[in-house]
Amino acid sequence: MVQLSGITPSGHVQLGNHLGALRRWAAEGGPDDLYFVSDLHAMTTAHNPAKLRSLATEQLAVLVAAGIAPERVFVQSDLARELGALTWVLECTCSYGEAARMIQFKEKSKGQAGVRLSLLTYPVLMAADILLQGADEVPVGEDQRQHVELARTLARRFNSTYGEVFVVPEATLPPAGARVKDLAEPTRKMSKSAQDSAGVVFVLDEPDQIRRKIRKARTDGDSVPAYDPENRPGISNLLEILAACVGGEPAELAEKYPSYGVLKDAVADAVIEELRPVREGTRALLDDVAELERVRKAGAERAIDRSSHRVSAALRMVGAA
Ligand code: ATP
Numbered sequence: 001m002v003q004l005s006g007i008t009p010s011g012h013v014q015l016g017n018h019l020g021a022l023r024r025w026a027a028e029g030g031p032d033d034l035y036f037v038s039d040l041h042a043m044t045t046a047h048n049p050a051k052l053r054s055l056a057t058e059q060l061a062v063l064v065a066a067g068i069a070p071e072r073v074f075v076q077s078d079l080a081r082e083l084g085a086l087t088w089v090l091e092c093t094c095s096y097g098e099a100a101r102m103i104q105f106k107e108k109s110k111g112q113a114g115v116r117l118s119l120l121t122y123p124v125l126m127a128a129d130i131l132l133q134g135a136d137e138v139p140v141g142e143d144q145r146q147h148v149e150l151a152r153t154l155a156r157r158f159n160s161t162y163g164e165v166f167v168v169p170e171a172t173l174p175p176a177g178a179r180v181k182d183l184a185e186p187t188r189k190m191s192k193s194a195q196d197s198a199g200v201v202f203v204l205d206e207p208d209q210i211r212r213k214i215r216k217a218r219t220d221g222d223s224v225p226a227y228d229p230e231n232r233p234g235i236s237n238l239l240e241i242l243a244a245c246v247g248g249e250p251a252e253l254a255e256k257y258p259s260y261g262v263l264k265d266a267v268a269d270a271v272i273e274e275l276r277p278v279r280e281g282t283r284a285l286l287d288d289v290a291e292l293e294r295v296r297k298a299g300a301e302r303a304i305d306r307s308s309h310r311v312s313a314a315l316r317m318v319g320a321a
């Protein structure tokens with residue numbers, strides 16, 4: 001069983017990524033599961049090359065510092081040759097109509113000038129990510145389901161047209177976990193690519209920054225904590241974050257804190273402690289350039305060794321090599 005999950009370096013890793021994904025990947029990942037930094041996917045809209053490179057390096061360090069086994073981690077662009085070749089083969093397996101139907105493309109291209117062609121074709125690159133590694137399970141949220149379906153369609157079509165090369169993947173639902181909301185806008189989810197980062201706690205934020213952001217978190221006019229996500233999203237988000245860090249149920253935790261101020265301090269303490277090892281581990285890795293480079297190279301080599309036979313077979317079968 002191979003599960004594949006990725007994280008896009010579209011911004012600095014935030015608390016929601018850690019609580020909702022990285023922490024779980026580190027704790028529950030099976031021995032053959034793979035995690036990758038999808039830097040090629042961060043190029044479908046205007047991007048800054050130097051920033052992309054440094055964010056990708058940072059994310060690799062964060063994944064390892066979060067406790068994911070280094071041999072299960074790689075950076076997508078280190079497989080650019082394999083993925084480039086396979087993407088082309090899969091583009092020749094996919095119809096224009098199938099790509100143009102993707103809801104994400106319609107949403108992200110609407111009203112935009114100069115839409116990059118890659119915004120249309122990126123689900124095919126995603127199919128290549130999945131099919132290259134022979135992943136049979138891809139845990140994704142609702143927004144990515146259609147893309148995994150496309151990968152499934154392309155695998156089946158290729159296999160029946162040219163011969164069996166690809167494992168047909170399945171989209172699975174990740175286990176329900178914490179859904180962290182933006183502290184300043186608690187009806188919106190916390191995102192690393194948010195325009196305004198006032199309400200976003202980054203994994204690499206220093207403790208005093210974290211405390212400041214949590215103290216400023218938007219809450220309602222009440223002063224006594226209660227768990228009511230519908231009517232009191234701000235304070236409920238803080239209770240959920242606290243529960244994700246220290247365990248327990250948000251509603252029960254609410255009863256322990258007499259005021260918003262006391263609760264916010266407790267949330268800040270808990271988040272600071274939760275993120276401390278990740279922050280310190282990431283900083284240590286980013287300082288040890290040689291070690292990080294070694295981890296990156298080893299991860300790339302393993303990912304290529306495991307998978308390049310599929311590209312060769314696919315090229316051969318389509319009559320190209
Ligand atoms: P972007 O703004 O670029 O979409 P993002 O912060 O939403 O960034 P993704 O790269 O889309 O991050 O997702 C990486 C992983 O983090 C996914 O598994 C996703 O479910 C999880 N994740 C992202 N945001 C949250 C959040 N606020 N709460 C819990 N999990 C989250």
Ligand code: MG
Nearest residue numbers: 143191192193
């Ligand atoms: Mg996202």
